[in-house]
Amino acid sequence: PYFFSALDEDDPSKLDKSCTKKQLAEYVSGKYLCYNASNRWYDKSFNMIMLSDGTLGLHCEHSWGDGVALLRFCNDIDKDANEHGKMNSTNYESINASTNDCIEKLEFQFDDKLKNEFETSRKNYNDFVSKVNVNIYQGVIGKNLLKKASLSPDAMMQLAIQMAYYKLHKRFVSTYESCSTAVYRHGRTETIRPVTHETKTFIESLTKTKDEQLQKDLLKKCSEKHQQLIKEAATGQGFDRHLFALKYLQEIENREKLHPIYTDKPYQSINHTILSTSTVASKHI
Structure with missing residues (x-):
């Protein structure tokens, strides 16, 4: 079956x-x-x-x-x-x-x-x-309220995850979010990289300033940037799957020495995922 x-x-x-x-x-x-x-x-x-x-x-x-x-x-x-x-x-x-x-x-x-x-x-x-922890958090702020404020619900969820991690560990880490590419035939997923200059600036501003208008402006920029990344990933403009495919062809298919980009520390760091996230929206969830 x-x-x-x-x-x-x-x-x-x-x-x-x-x-x-x-x-x-x-x-x-x-x-x-x-x-x-x-x-x-x-x-x-x-x-x-x-x-x-x-x-x-x-x-x-x-x-x-x-x-x-x-x-x-x-x-x-x-x-x-x-x-x-x-x-x-x-x-x-x-x-x-x-x-x-x-x-x-x-x-x-x-x-x-x-x-x-x-x-x-x-x-x-x-x-x-017995070593697996399952924790559920049900927030009081729904997507309708965020949309009324012209903020992307997914962007705000990702920002909340980053803020929580930063509060605990005082650093920003490689974060993965899956994005469906089902608009294409045989499409599967592309990676969204939610950690951006915009999210970093906003989170750091929470401890550096009490200027609410500035923080609102920075929050808006976080949402706009995240929506841009979603659009790029969903329409085949992401880079993760492309680079992975080239790496596979070079290393597995052709048995060639890897291009230096794949042994570069920043590339290895971004592919050592610390926070792995995914979003699906349904009234049944």
Whole structure:
């Protein structure tokens, strides 16, 4: 099959109505990301995961596609289910009975050696997952408010990430943001580089001046610059994928010595990503 459906059994306390939105979001996101590997098939295009309370999410294997394609799939499913839904309270029992006839449980036979290997793998995986932190922040400033102020919501989100990192570490680092190039046939992504002279100047101004008008002007410039970068990346004017393709051709295809640009410290630094980000917009997220 092209995708796999997983029906999870969950700890009821993790999905209880008494949980905060943040607690629910972190648990659900963790389940879709990595918390349960026992019934996931990561070699499939994606896993469609249903939690015990009916919450549906997807875990995608990234080589075949990107967030835009998967989001379109989810939006179309939601639209079709709401407009042409086949299951409701009046026909649930008959549909449930008919599906039972075509479902066959697969019984796997394991010898002791395989069972031991399975338990070792489970332990190693759980040890690894225990080191993963999933944190959800739900802000109070929405995109509509930012648009009214003529500010790009994505630009402001990226700026907030940079400000947070700078506050913690007092430095600016290589930051990656993916941009869809689906406007082209076989298009995948290009890189947006959100750290700019404009964002650096604005963030530094927060500790150097109390001139609010100046800061508003600098904020506006951050938004305009970011929108320019998005447009360039989306229309094939980015540089990351181009340079990567040339590097691949030179190093792998032609087995030539790399051009000095690829061993140049600034190039290596910008490709050592510290902050990796992505944005998809949907009413379902």
